[in-house]
Ligand SMILES: Nc1ncnc2c1ncn2[C@@H]1O[C@H](COP(=O)(O)OP(=O)(O)OP(=O)(O)O)[C@@H](O)[C@H]1O
Ligand SMILES: Nc1ncnc2c1ncn2[C@@H]1O[C@H](COP(=O)(O)OP(=O)(O)OP(=O)(O)O)[C@@H](O)[C@H]1O
């Protein structure tokens with residue numbers, strides 16, 4: 001039996017550095033790629049609002065179901081870490097996308113930033129739990145689910161605080177997490193795969209495995 | 214001043230089997246002014262990127278060495294200034310002055326010196342606006358000048374210019390060359406410039422280096438020596454040797470009218486004047502109409518309206534047999550009447566390989582597979598894209614992408630074809646093939662419209678010319 | 694259309710406030726609105742915000758245009774939180790079949806709507822009057838954020854109008870080659886997906902080129918950058934920050950004094 005020591009080992013710099021070692025230093029192309037992805041998604045979200053306006057009424061009969069497409073808003077939180085494989089890529093990208101939509105005039109005011117940071121944090125936590133070494137389907141789906149959790153926690157506290165816990169809040173969060181896992185998690189994996197042959201991932205680890213021509 | 218040396222240099226882009234350039238051994242002495250020539254796809258842009266230290270190990274595989282003053286180019290970025298082929302993506306900041314200052318800040322120039330140097334650089338290139346001008350409110354030519362100012366302000370020891378005047382109108386190109394001449398007069402920097410149209414730039418350089426396909430050295434020496442001794446063989450390899458005769462394919466008699474534009478007008482939202490103002494045009498079977506005019510005169514806008522891709526503010530474009538304007542037709546139906554090639558080739562591509570891109574239109578037109586196969590192989594070979602059949606269209610060099618986008622529209626041309634700058638960035642040989650291909654489908658009875666700054670192209674093919682200025686037709690003349 | 698057009702001229706008093714000071718004021722006010730669950734605190738904050746507008750140099754037309762959507766969102770919050778509230782308390786004001794609206798739920802809903810309104814309005818006032826370049830300068834100089842990340846993001850922001858234009862161009866190019874969604878919703882959604890993919894690939898490609906252009910001009914050279922544009926905190930900036938905190942304290946204090954203040958919901 002090892003001696004019982006109640007204080008956990010202090011995380012020294014060496015341990016943290018070793019933990020983050022696989023991610024390495026952010027190159028300019030990593031920073032700019034995340035930032036441009038954020039910009040591109042702020043446009044996608046904006047365009048999606050028009051498509052969404054046509055589908056929205058379908059969900060009125062069971063409001064929590066509106067969380068089904070929640071995953072679309074979470075893609076940056078998973079896609080960016082999958083591509084650049086750097087610690088903090090989810091928070092940076094999703095937070096910046098939120099800041100961007102604020103500069104564009106988001107109907108949600110400054111709170112989109114908090115919400116964006118929470119979503120990004122969810123995504124990053126998943127990749128951290130894989131010690132920044134695993135970028136497979138399970139981690140991506142976990143990332144989407146946690147991002148959905150972060151985002152909807154904000155929703156139920158800020159937008160829908162008076163709603164019923166079991167009739168609305170719980171199913172809403174759960175559906176958003178499933179949607180995050182599928183749309184943002186699996187969707188981002190599919191996007192990365194589809195991007196591989198286009199050559200835009202050549203400078204990233206995710207693009208290394210493609211066939212040569 | 215800096216000396217440049219390639220030692221057994223080869224570079225393979227990630228995702229490619231073949232090297233873009235191989236076995237380059239080259240030395241350029243401090244202060245030399247060099248023109249780098251070579252067929253499209255021979256690796257000129259790749260060599261410049263190597264000198265600028267931008268070919269990092271994560272984007273491909275290098276053998277040999279690139280040395281600047283004996284040190285690895287990757288460690289010498291601060292001493293090199295590069296102007297890329299595409300001006301739009303090299304502007305970094307939102308305001309023109311800030312953009313020039315960006316490079317100086319990175320160089321840790323003391324703040325007090327930054328603005329005087331910015332102003333000086335802007336003046337050298339003849340930038341017509343102040344520092345506050347937004348970089349997204351600039352025309353192509355102005356962007357090019359600003360980017361050049363950004364390069365010059367850093368006072369680099371090595372200046373690299375990649376086709377600095379492609380896509381500029383003759384006036385704009387001259388202005389850029391003037392700015393460059395002024396700047397070069399008071400620096401001793403080494404200069405390497407890539408340009409296909411040799412004649413205009415020759416008085417800026419004292420040495421010409423010609424690459425063959427694959428980056429092998431084809432000729433090297435003073436301009437007189439290179440063009441005097443190797444003129445014919447270089448011309449055969451696709452170099453625009455000054456004075457060499459060009460093919461001409463005069464058009465036969467024009468047939469019936471295939472597309473008619475009546476009072477075409479378009480004002481972009483928020484603009485203070487119409488980009489295009491009441492232009493009439495007629496495209497006839499078996500004839501090519503050349504549309505010319507300075508940058509920003511509305512040529513591309515006319516191409517969009519005539520192609521039924523943009524809704525005109527007034528007027529309309531029609532084809533015989535359709536009662537409504539072209540812009541109202543569903544896309545499928547439109548594609549059976551008119552095809553359009555955009556100014557920016559990258560916007561054109563809808564498939565993932567060069568081969569599919571060429572087969573796309575014939576397939577949509579319902580050709581049977583042997584015929585598609587034959588047509589695709591013919592185009593691949595004539596435009597020298599056969600090596601690249603499996604490549605993604607977006608990884609091509611500037612000239613290759615242009616050829617592919619034109620060829621994709623030529624493959625199964627509908628009755629009318631509209632081409633926006635079909636020949637930019639081409640070497641002499643691919644230019645000749647494009648001219649031939651276009652002449653062939655014209656003589657088969659297709660009606661063509663081509664927006665172009667390329668005088669030679671208009672001279673070789675056009676039956677009539679429509680000149681635009683500030684959105685209005687200034688003259689319509691019959692050629693020949 | 695997508696623009697970053699500010700709601701005031703560059704010389705307007707509010708445009709000249711240090712962006713970090715504005716950011717702080719906006720954060721303080723919206724944080725206060727977040728922790729207060731009553732109706733009075735946000736109402737007081739809103740009144741304070743509007744008292745500032747006439748002195749800020751903001752043009753009224755563009756401001757209303759931006760605020761229109763935000764207020765619509767706030768109104769929706771009032772409605773859904775009132776109608777779908779878990780418990781209806783107090784006098785019943787309205788009832789129709791299964792639908793019942795009580796005074797208690799309405800007050801709670803209105804308080805939530807006002808809270809959204811405060812955060813949204815403060816956000817517009819703070820951000821729509823800030824030039825992104827100034828914001829980036831202030832972030833690096835006053836808050837000491839990493840210049841590489843901040844300037845990198847700023848450069849990407851310049852892509853916004855370009856990418857928005859690209860969205861249109863991709864659509865046009867598809868039309869030129871005979872691809873169009875038409876009225877069929879499935880085809881539309883499919884085309885939306887493929888356009889989105891094309892945009893993403895285009896964005897990634899631009900990002901690579903932009904990064905190369907930045908590196909070519911010495912962005913990642915490891916030398917500490919100098920700064921061409923100085924942002925500093927002047928006394929008015931400090932006054933604004935102190936005033937924001939004071940307004941928050943007064944709003945909370947007043948509503949507590951009237952006995953309506955509620956902490957969180
Ligand atoms: N990012 C890339 N990925 C893969 N292959 C590439 C990439 N960029 C260029 N290539 C290939 O490398 C070769 C050389 O390209 P490069 O751009 O250097 O040619 P170039 O001489 O500048 O041609 P052009 O005159 O048409 O601009 C071409 O065959 C091109 O297809
Ligand atoms: N999408 C747009 N929105 C606003 N203004 C535009 C847009 N596209 C073009 N313009 C403006 O319309 C005018 C005509 O543009 P157009 O692209 O037709 O010129 P062009 O003759 O093709 O020039 P170039 O030779 O540089 O290609 C220019 O002043 C340009 O700035």
Ligand SMILES: [Mg+2]
Pocket residue numbers: 257258259298375610611612
């Ligand atoms: Mg090139």
Ligand SMILES: [Mg+2]
Pocket residue numbers: 512513514556633
């Ligand atoms: Mg044009």
